[in-house]
């Protein structure tokens with residue numbers, strides 16, 4: 001269901017950037033689970049280039065049961081650009097949840113003006129994908145922008161609305177990156193580094209996917225996947 005989103009991202013990345021592979025532990029790179037109703041496959045890809053220190057994306061294919069495409073682009077520490085976050089989930093035909101955002105690292109007015117306001121005209125075209133749903137796991141005021149796309153939707157809308165929205169968001173993201181001036185002073189770079197690390201810690205602690213990973217692949221694998229691949233700058237906190 002979301003394979004075209006993965007293919008589009010890949011095509012964009014390979015045509016725009018000089019990517020090199022960032023190796024993934026083979027245990028984490030690909031797994032098949034036979035535990036569910038349908039076999040569940042999870043596969044991940046990871047790259048870097050001068051502009052991005054980490055580009056990762058993951059596809060979970062459990063047939064009708066679950067299709068998930070998840071991606072985060074982490075700019076290099078010289079760029080204070082938001083992270084590009086994508087989380088598209090389909091559990092059967094009936095439950096489809098989509099999230100797409102420029103995830104801000106800072107919340108001061110200048111920052112939001114520079115990196116978030118430019119989204120407004122695109123976001124305005126896709127009202128049906130911005131439903132103001134309540135967040136149960138995350139805090140909408142931390143690492144999410146006011147112009148995120150966040151919707152419970154259907155397969156037709158994914159194809160006809162979300163896909164064009166996704167292409168436009170990506171296009172704008174590349175444009176903002178092109179315009180961004182890499183920082184050279186160590187104070188700025190340290191501030192960005194800390195903000196990206198905080199994002200990983202926050203996300204690892206809140207991520208609602210942990211339960212899903214555990215149920216398919218076991219708790220040990222799930223823990224490794226979250227802390228050594230998805231959010232590798234996070235450290236596990238003691239379990240309750």
Ligand SMILES: C=CC1=C(C)/C(=C/c2[nH]c(/C=C3N=C(/C=C4\NC(=O)C(C)=C4C=C)C(C)=C\3CCC(=O)O)c(CCC(=O)O)c2C)NC1=O
Nearest residue numbers: 058068070085086087099100101134135136137138208209
């Ligand atoms: C492979 C990794 C990975 C997977 C498979 C994943 C799945 C995942 N994301 C979810 C929600 C969600 N996911 C996001 C957003 C994001 N989540 C992100 O990982 C990113 C980058 C964004 C930003 C765009 C939001 C906002 C929700 C709703 C959570 C809430 O209500 O607080 C849920 C809960 C769906 C439900 O309500 O039943 C799951 C299982 N998250 C992951 O990290």
